[in-house]
Amino acid sequence: MTPDLGDLRARLDAAMERRGAWPDRSPWLRPAMAALPRDRFAPDVLWRWDGTGYVPIHRDTDPDGWAGELFADQDAAAVTQVTAGLPSSSLSAPAVVADMLDSLLIDPGHQVWDVGTGQGWSAALAAWRAGPGRVVSTELDEDLADFARARLRAAGVRATVVAANATSAQPPGGDQVDRIHATYAVETVPFGWVEATRPGGRIVYPWGRLGHVALTVAADGRSASGWVQGLGMFMADRSAPAPRAASGWSGYAAVRGTDEPETERTVARDLLPLSENWDLKFGLRVAVPRAQVVTGTGQWGTCAWIHDGDRSWAALSAQHDGTALLHQGGPRRLGDRLLAAWDQWNELGRPSRYDYGITVTRTEQWAWLQDAEAGPRWPITPPLAAPAGQ
Known part of the structure; x- marks a missing residue:
């Protein structure tokens, strides 16, 4: 029919x-x-x-x-x-x-x-x-x-x-x-x-x-x-250089590979907002632009896996006592950066996605919060491209 x-x-x-x-x-x-x-x-x-x-x-x-x-x-x-x-x-x-x-x-x-x-x-x-x-x-x-x-x-x-x-x-x-x-x-x-x-x-x-x-x-x-x-997710620019790693879980797995964690610590953090709060997700996207965050549910709650498409990665695993265990590796301490950006977002009053803007000039581009001239700002840089031959 x-x-x-x-x-x-x-x-x-x-x-x-x-x-x-x-x-x-x-x-x-x-x-x-x-x-x-x-x-x-x-x-x-x-x-x-x-x-x-x-x-x-x-x-x-x-x-x-x-x-x-x-x-x-x-x-x-x-x-x-x-x-x-x-x-x-x-x-x-x-x-x-x-x-x-x-x-x-x-x-x-x-x-x-x-x-x-x-x-x-x-x-x-x-x-x-x-x-x-x-x-x-x-x-x-x-x-x-x-x-x-x-x-x-x-x-x-x-x-x-x-x-x-x-x-x-x-x-x-x-x-x-x-x-x-x-x-x-x-x-x-x-x-x-x-x-x-x-x-x-x-x-x-x-x-x-x-x-x-x-x-x-x-x-x-x-x-x-x-x-x-x-909000909205769109196809990427097909004329841009190919990314170094795929998005999502496969990208995290590719970046981490078989590397053992270089640091480990416990953090007092409920990770559920990483999965459900779109304003937080947007604020982290602004402050840590190359961080790709994948969330899922483990035995004790929300867990998160993070990578930058290059060599740095972090894993946040919910624990039975409400804390989270942070493992990370690579040249950038990506988990530390994300948690610091989360703290900054809280200190700034938990702004919504609509509180942000972007300015573009010939030589630089940046995101800003609430005021294009006087507000906090974060530089925007092109994504990392795969090395030649990859």
Whole structure:
């Protein structure tokens, strides 16, 4: 039996309404998503994690599974491409797309550069608001660019898609734009994006592994600054150098290897907030940017495994008496740094993710808390790349 996509769209719309995910300041988003539903931009094969790897779900042979994957949840991305066993493209979660496009503050007539076309859905939505011919989109993968062009044409959307590396290129046509909307995660913003945006224009992008940011370009065009807008995890920049180690547990295992701990001590710390408190997670992500934290439940409570993608690692294991045992190794005492950053976050009043912002100049980038000029700040550095030949 063919699934009723109209019914699934209506259920998603209602779920967004119940959750308050339709932005009040951008009422155009709800009719735009109704006119240009996500399923019209989905390929006929999606990918689902089965616990050991990604398996394909074909629309023609498993239409219910395909639709179920696409409409699973307003917060769920749908994986549309897998390369070397890992996701390399996706249709972003509807709630996150709405949040980011709301942050972009598009008005009719704006010239928009959509960075990372994917399947073309975000470009289509931006064009619905900005107007025909006002959106140009760049996509590194030529096959994806072709796919997006076909879907945009089928939807009657006039938007230009160009196969190019937006991390190093200027927007096609060479003119400055009013808005840049990036759909893949970058740790440091290419300054070319600032130069490509008119003074007063906005750049909305996913920052690294957690959260998205809206920058406003200064009147002199020499910098851009703005606040964190919300949480969201996106595909990484495929043109960036390959990371030294994978994320998650496999990355920790690769970094630690068979090394024995170099230090061991007991700490009086309940580790549960590392798993559940997203504001804490964001604060640690700012203060210890290369620390990747994986949490799980052990015999006595929450445990954490930490690595920096290079040579440093730490393990925090819950004990029966409410303390935690810290083991660590490598040139950086990563566990000590994370615990110190946690203490600092407490001393700063346990700020939320929305209390942070980012400033970008030609020569440096930093995150700041509460005040771009006078608040505490932390430098942002590019991620470590794998040595040549790896």
